[in-house]
Amino acid sequence: SILKDKDITMINIWGTFCPPCIEEMPDLAKLSASLPENAQIIGILCDVSLNDKSALQDAKSIVSKAGTNYPCLLLNDSLTDYLSQFMYVPTTIFVDSEGNQIGEPVVGADFNAYTAHLQKVIGDWTKN
8 A cells, every 4th residue: 555656666675784775875865855746765674573672773773863754664474575585685676556566676775776767757857
């Protein structure tokens, strides 16, 4: 349901142990703020579940310090199964309103590739 009202969703899979993941988060927040209504960014945290209180506190601190303004989902059984197909973080995928993947995943922090993927679907959007 989180995807249904957007033409494109950028899903950034990241980990608390990953310096490149954390370093790109302020730029992703800026990108998120510049997106039109039909696009969004969602983070999925690959190494923290709701039951791990200590790791959850660390993740909240990272998200807060980075100024993250988009939702970051925590692991549950279905997300754990879904993430098993990805070997590295950060990995970013793009999906349509039905969850169908658009294009190839972007492995590594590659802001230019992110904006190129978004531009293909959004059309007249330009990042600020």
